[in-house]
Amino acid sequence: MMFNGIKKDFPIFDREVNGKRLVYLDSASTSQKPRSVIDAEKAFYERMNANVHRGIHALSQEATAAYEGVREKVRAFIGAREAGEIVFTRGTTESINLVASTWGEQNISEGDEIVVSALEHHSNLVPWQQLCKRKKALLKVIPLLKNGLLNIDALGGLLGPRTKLVALTQMSNAIGTIVPIKKVVQIVRDAGGAAVGAGGGSARIKVLVDGAQSVAHAGFDLSEMPVDFLAFSSHKMLGPTGVGVLYVKREILETMPPYQFGGEMVKEVSQTDAKWNDLPWRFEAGTPNIAGVVGLGAALDYLHKLGFDAILKHDRELAGCAREKLSQFPGLVMYGPEDGGRAELMAGGIVSFNVPGVHPHDVGSILDNEGVAVRTGHHCAQPLMERLGCDATVRVSFYVYNDISDVDAAALALQKVYDIFNV
C-alpha cells in the first residue's frame, strides 16, 4: 500500500506487546504519534517554554508566535476565513460542550428543536439531550437505514419552523459510516434557513459537525461544506492528547457569551465588572495546552506531506481488505455499510464485527495476547448499538501507519479465537 515504510516514523512500533509485534488497530480511539510530533513538543519545553500572550520577554514572544502560528495553520487546513474563528479546547467533547453551554443556553428555548443522528457518539448526543431537557426543547433523530447508512432523505422532514440546530457526526466512530455533510448543508439550506457560504450571514438553522473521526482521515473544507460549527481533536490525527479545535463562524462567535471566566479571556477587569477579550481568546480562559498545540502543528505538517486524499484512500483500502478477510470467517457478523469503493464515502477506515457466541471482550483479550490492539465494547454509542441489535462489537480501525501485514496479523489472531472457543 501507499505508505509502506512509515511505521519507522512512529517510535511506539519499536516495542512489543505480549512478546509479539504491536499491531495497532485502535486509531479511532486515539492515533499513535510520529517522532516529529513528539520532538516538537519536547523542543517546545526544552527551548521555548513560556506562557502565551503574557510576557514581553523573548521566550513568551516565541511561545506566542508558535501557538498562534498553529492557529493560522488550522485555519488554512479547514479553510476558515480568519484565525479568530479557531478556538483551542481540550478536545472534541469540550468543543461541543462549549457550544451547548454558550450558544445553546442563549438560543435554545422551550419548544425549539435540535436534530442529531442515530450514529452519534455520546459526546455529540448527551450535551444536546441534556440541553433539551433543561430547556424543554425537543431532540429529533435522523434514523438509520438497514445497511448502516444514515437516512439523509428523512432530514428534510425533521426540519421545522422551530428547528435551531442540526448536530451531526461526519463519520460514525462505531461502524465507520460517513455522513454526506455537503448534502446535509444543502438540505438545511433548502429548508429555509441554513448555513450559508463563507462570507454570508448566519441563518436560523445552524449546522454543527462532529469531525472527531472524519477530519483525521479526510481533512475538512469549509468552502465546500459551509457549516457553522466544526469540532475535532488533535489526538486522533497524530497530535498530542488534550488539544481540540472548535471552529465557529465569526458572526455566531461574536454573539456567544463566554464559556469560562478567568485570565486571558478578559480585556479589562475592575473590582465589580469585566470586559471580554477579542475573538478567539474570549473563549480560551486560563493557560492553554501550549506544547500540545505546537505538537498539533507538527502533526498537520506530517499529514499534509502524506496528503488527505491519499490518507482516506489508504484507510478505506485497508478496511476493504479487512472486510474481505473477515467475511471468510464462518458466522462472523459485520456492521455498517459496505464501502464498495463508491465515491460517496460510505464508510471510512473502520470495521465493526462480532464472532458468533463469543463476547467482544473475549475476542479483544485473545487478540491482545497476539499483540493485536482492537477496541471492544459499545464505543460510547449505546443508542446505536441498541439499533444494531447488539450490546457491543469488536472494532478495528486503520490509520496511516497500518499496512496489509496488520490485516493479516489480525486475521491470524482471530483464527485463535475460533480455535479456543471452537466456533
Place this chain on the structure above:
Amino acid sequence: MDMYAENILDHYKNPRRFGRIADCTHSAYDVNPLCGDCVEITLTVDDGVIVDAAFSGKGCAISRAATSMLMEEIVGRRAHDVGNIANDFVFELIGAPLTAARVKCALLGLVVLKKAVNQ
C-alpha cells in the same frame, strides 16, 4: 491462553444455575458500565442459609464463568458468610492470571451477589 482454560470455557458454554428463581427471597442486578455486561442474581434464603441460587444476564466468558462457579459454591452456605467473600476467592476459582482490564469482568457476579445477600 491461560485465561481461556477448559473449565472457564465449559462454564461459559454451560453455565450452572442459569435462570431466575421466581419466588426468590433476595435479588440484585448490576451492570458493568465499561462494557454493558449485566448480571441478575436471585436467591432463596431460609433461616440464614442459601438454599437455592440462580443467575442470568449477558457477559463475556470471564464474567459468566466466574458467576457460574460462584453459584456452585454458595448453595448451602450461610448468607452472612457469602456476604464476606473476598475478591481473591473469585480469582482462585478462575485459577488463571487476569489482565487489569478483565478484573472487573471477573468480579461483576460477586458484586451483584453481595448486593443480593445484603438486601
